[in-house]
Amino acid sequence: MFQLFTPIVDLIRAILSPITQQLLQFIPSDWLGSMPALTLVGFAVIALVVGIRWNPLPVSFIGVLVVTIEMIVLDPVSSFGGLFVRDAFSDFFIYIILIVGFLVLMSSTLHSGDQGPYNFLLLMSFAGAILVVTATDLIALFLAWELMSTPTYVLTALSPNRGAVDGATKYFVMGLMATTLMIFGIALVYGVTGQTSLSVLSSTVATIWSSGPGLSPAAYTLMLAMILFVISFGFKVGIFPGWMWVPDTYSTADGSVTSYLAGATKKAGVSALVRILMVAFIVARLSWAPLIVGVSILTMVIGNVLALAQRKIMRMLAYSSIAMMGYLMIGLAAGTELGVAAAFFQAFVHALMKTGAFILVWTISVRLARDVTYDDLAGLSQRAPLASAMFAVLMLALAGMPLTAGFWSKLILFQSAVEVGMWWLALIGLLNSVFSLGYYLRVLKYCYMIEPKDGSPLKLASVPVMAVVLCVVGVIAFFVFPGAILDYAIGAAAGIVVP
């Protein structure tokens, strides 16, 4: 599993092994797999208490670092009687969440990072997201999902933006709607099979499907449940038909929260979808593949067409991330090991690209004290050369140009579709990616080719800019060494896809 980073991991483990041995005696072995999430909850409470007097942001940073170390030194095991399982698949997503979490904390130095409640809610949501990706039971998944989502409703409302409450309300109402549908789906599944554990469910589904999908009424009920799952989990991912809140919420929320929503909770939703589709319902693949294909095409087209019409950068990025998730669905539609690995790789690369882009726009937005539109970007190359260059790289990465990791992630997705004979789907994706140049290039045009109205240098806060630099370096480095991540993604996919 640990291919490239094995020496580092071994070193850290070796250094810390005495402490680990001591500490392990105090921890019930059944909790071990969920220790990262539990630790985060602990740090959330500490941050809340510290926040009464002091700035709690360092506590949050320490919390995320401690959890990362825990992830490295603790063996991946299951916990709480197998409700939550750490395996290659969930580890991949936990690391995405932790990386995004760290970047989000860096960006939080801009605004409201010094408040206790903000840190508390953020860390609780991190914990929830980690639990979502480890959950292997529908009930556990539901609980974790709520733990992840509920703090974000409040966080979006905490934004300094005037429209924040409006965006948060939309998010909240839509989120409730999605949760209701999810409960309904779980109830249907439980009613038909009497199971909530995903792995047990898969064998039940296999027996039901073995008699042919057109015969048994149970199959129809399960299909309905699956549609409800696709909608309710897809709501967080921002795919058809639950995409509409995304631009409103992303553009009005605190930019740090936006980048968390786009970078991490989206990915948690992807992992939940993958668990349900690829573990529980893998036998029914031929039945749900057309569904995912439809969702994928609609999502790509909607995202790309509407992104073209936007004036505010945040909204444009929100629509573009909708389109990105449409591409990601291609991998799930392919349903092969390569397809799922491609989806994971896209999830990782998208986390880097979008987190960086949102943090950058938010930094500019805070500096200018208004929503950033295209006109505000005019002449950015003269006012803030570094920010402008990074913006250009991130946009090219989103457009899938070579010399950025975005090229590989799209390429492998399309390839996975071609491999299973869905070359028309790949072609639709490709044409969409050409179409998307229309709005990505517009950013470049404004940054580099339009004279600014006010040519004074734009000094941006340094810590968030550092976070963006990390993203940009990652985006370029993983073009040169895509194997560093792709190997893990393939390992994660191999663990979950039963050939």
Next chain:
Amino acid sequence: MLFGLPYYLILVIPLAGSLVVPLAGRFSEKLRDWTPALLMGITMILCWSLFPDIGSPQGPTSWPWIEALGLRFEVLLDPLSVIMAVLSSTLCFLIYVYSTEYMAHEGDRDRFFFLMLAFGGGMLTLVLSNNLLIAFIGWEIMGFCSYGLIGFWNDRKNPPETDPTGIESKNPLLRFETEGQYNTHCGTKAFVVTRVGDAFMLGGILLLFMFTGTFSFTEMAADAQSWWQILSSVGLLFPTFLLIFAGAIGKSGQAPLDVWLPEAMAGPTSVSALIHAATMVKAGIYITARFLVTMASAADSGVVPEILPPSFDSAASFFTVVAIVGGVTAFMTATMGMVSNELKQVLAFSTLSQLGYMMLAMGTGGLLISYQEAYMSGILHIISHGAFKALLFLAAGGVIHVVHTKYLSKMGGLKQYMPKTFIVMWIGVLALSGIPPFSGFWSKDSIIEYAYDLALHNDVGIFLFILAILAAACTIFYSIRLMGMAFYGPSRGVASTEDMSASLGHESHGHSEQEPHTEHEEPHDPGRAMMCPLYILAAFTIVAFAVFPFVEAVLFSEGPMTVSVWTSVLTEMVLVKLTMPGLVPFVFTLGALALGGIPAYILYIGRSDRPNTAIPDAGIRKRLYGFLKHRWYINEFYYWIVGGVLRFTSSWKSKIDDRIIDGIDFGSARTAISASKRIRWFDDHIVDGFAEEISTASVAASESSEVIETGRVNDYVAVLMFGVGVLVILALISLGVI
């Protein structure tokens, strides 16, 4: 050989070196300007030293990139790629040297030289990579650099110079307030149009990979038989190659994606030369040639009849498409060139037309029994075209540099002011129109010769042969017209220099700011760094025929070249034109040259005292002129589509987002108002004021939700439920119920 150095240095030096350019700019302006020329010079030497290595194995340089996909980075050393690498690196080197003087007065040269060097690196990556996917990366690097370079002069504030003979466009997409906007638009257009082709190409590459299981050219060639048959048995052979060919169409500006190249003239001249002569547009030809070689390598000769009988139809139809696209492009764009009024645009159309010839050669090669001769004529044309087109562009750049306009009708009589430029330009133009013994003649005439050969076997061949002959006639017409309008006739350029510079023409902006005194000087030949590359290129254009036997020897690995072999090849080259059956196409060509050349001479040079801007003003000739001036309406057709798409997206936003969804909401508000009014009317006397409160409250509620953006929560939920319905229907279809 590479002097014992690793092969990948050839790609790494320009690509990594491009990043050094801005750094060098921190120390010294001069160092920065010469860095690309220097690095490309080194690369050029390395490329030349590759000749002895052709065909050698690539073991140690193979570097696994993505193991999971079996993607390895390897350098491909076969005759085609080495010739292309040598050609590109040499021309790039000359163009970079030229740029040091040409761009000396421009701002932001960091960006310029960075993009220029990366561009060259991209081309070398493309031609030297043994991996289709990595070649594609080089392909995309060029696409992006072309975007930056064509739109380089984006900061021009002056209104765009209007074509005195031009046609006003009604499309709002084509109205520009400043020169800078126009340039940006041209760059974007080039990028997006070629990206359309690229998207198809990537699809084709993936499809091909699915059946071959490899991206490597050599491995593909090794078991061409097996994947070929599988592909053709599932009927995907033709679609796959068409998709890949779409990329070549886009990059090489073949019909119908030829629209970006004429606008690509907005960039500095050295960029045009780079795009046209050395890199970018040759990429499409290269890929087509590469597939021709790969397919043919499965057997000794001939793609179609002998080796692969089961898939005869697919292979033949693919190469028929290639040949037709080439032939049609050659003719169509040549006719457009006959009426263009922009110096560089005429050259751009001539590039398109010559690229069409090359494509025609590749297609013919695939259709003939023996592919080698036609293929070789195409490669020779790439080489000769590279040299004379670089020559023409660089010389044209010198002209525009001094007369401050890009329009031919504002030039004239430059002969006495720029004698050196005048001479090299004539050499280039004669080569372009295919007058013996200049380079263009040998290559172009042999392409026509093989088209004739094809015509003897095939009905399509007759059509292609006629197109090729007509294109040759058009070529000499616009070549002479170009010379006549620019260099002969009354010297209008000097007489009106004052008002030209007052209107601040195309190339004069940055120049005039820093050296205002040059504006009022007479036009003169450019300086040494600009002229030296011109002399080298002109010399090559004249003696190219002596080089061609060497190319042939390299191309077919014919062993060491001796004097006797060399003379015999040369004699054969000449004799083949003078004996049957080569005599027939040769006579046709001569006829075409006379057909195009004599009227052009009479019109534009013979009556040189007459204004050179004559436009037919009546009858069929006027209509034809309009048709050509509109570039066969293809360009406008695309703009019409793009405009339509843009209108659609904004109307989607305004109709669905604003009107329908708002409409629902306003509707509900109106209903609330009217309902509450009725309630009030009904209840006015019973519950006084109570209903009024309800109505104001509901109105206020719906108004408050209207404040922010477009979305309304209730509509979102409605759309979500609608989506549930769509998915249920989809699921029922997939379960086979509906």
